Amino acid sequence: MKWAGLDRYGIVVMTGECPMIDDKTIFPSGLHKVIIDPPDVVVHSRWFHDGQSFEMLPDRPSEHHVLDRETRSWVLDLETCAKAARNKRNALLKETDWVMLPDVLLSSDVLAEYRTYRMALRDLPQQSGFPENISWPVHPEGK
Structure with a gap:
């Protein structure tokens, strides 16, 4: 099963195929949310999931910028x-x-x-x- 793991901002931080153990899916720890069967996205800070769908964001200007989920823009922290x-x-x-x-x-x-x-x-x-x-x-x- 394909999946995409999101951080607390909705940014895709991991993707992969999940192993099944005793009919249960095992996901890596530390993810805020997991989306099952996402479109072909890559692990990159430009993919965002708003709860409904994925969209591409502009490049993150620096590691000091965080995503404003409402405006879908990067703001300096x-x-x-x-x-x-x-x-x-x-x-x-x-x-x-x-x-x-x-x-x-x-x-x-x-x-x-x-x-x-x-x-x-x-x-x-x-x-x-x-x-x-x-x-x-x-x-x-x-x-």
């Missing part, structure tokens, strides 16, 4: 986007923590560049475009 930006910022700060150790020998000019870079990273959430449009500071070593 600002909370997820902000969390991802903060995680990236924290990783970049961690990469340069060594510079702040008291026994690191750097010239005062280089140390000032790192301090400026780290302050710019900490100030990212105050940027006017945060979290959608972020102007990332340039690493002192050009990374």
Whole structure:
């Protein structure tokens, strides 16, 4: 039997053929809903099931976009986007923590560049475009 598994937004996340065990169909766990005998759809974030039928959606702009079921359009989840930006910022700060150790020998000019870079990273959430449009500071070593 062919099937399509949907997530909580109605997006097709799995398709397949189900095995029968003792006349019972076994589906993978973690699916919100399963549609039996769907049309030939593929596992892709562009297939949507509205409860009645499948339709093709435009490409998902980023992993931070979620589907608005009513308008059938992708909307930016600002909370997820902000969390991802903060995680990236924290990783970049961690990469340069060594510079702040008291026994690191750097010239005062280089140390000032790192301090400026780290302050710019900490100030990212105050940027006017945060979290959608972020102007990332340039690493002192050009990374």
